[in-house]
Amino acid sequence: MGNHGSNLDDILAEDMHHWYNMFMRESPSGLITLFELKAILNLKGLSEDANSYVDQVFFTFDMDGDGYIDFVEYIAAISLMLKGEINQKLKWYFKLFDQDGNGKIDKEELETIFSAIQDITRNRDIDPEDIVTLIYERIDVKGEGELTLEEFIEGAKDHEDIMDMLKNLMDLTPVLEIIVRGRGK
Secondary structure: OOOHHHHHHHHHHOOHHHHHHHHHHHOOOOEEOHHHHHHHOOOOOOOHHHHHHHHHHHHHHOOOOOOOEEHHHHHHHHHHHHHOOHHHHHHHHHHHHOOOOOOEEEHHHHHHHHHHHHHHHOOOOOOHHHHHHHHHHHHOOOOOOEEEHHHHHHHHHHOHHHHHHHHHHOOOHHHHHHHHHOOOO
16 A cells, blocks of 8 residues: 555646546547446456446446546546545445445445455455444444444544545555556556
């Protein structure tokens, strides 16, 4: 994780013109579709859950819901990942985890997302079921089996180990580095 710092510092130092040129090189139309995003990130042969997770990431970054990521949405996504305040990131994680959009995260949704992330990253250090059990033991103080946005944010902020786990699991630095380098470079 330590060596990502210098790469992220370099990414932050880039000017808007450079970002725009990279975006237009990857997507000359000025819009990135879900299919193009998967091609840019070289995501092939994913499990159904992993595919669903990539779809969910795309739709959370497609802020206006038009089926495309335009340059403004692209910059907003990168800015959130690199410089976003912890509350902003936690809200984004929550939106990503809340697959059915009901305003609550249940254990199944969380386990599905964590499994999907592991399918993509090939990092299976911790069993998703163990992660979910720990999160719910610590954060779901009412024992309802689901978390609201407020419970999720407050619980994550109150438990440093859970916050660290979320940061590590949700680290999109490798994705950003692929985008910055461009396809096949």
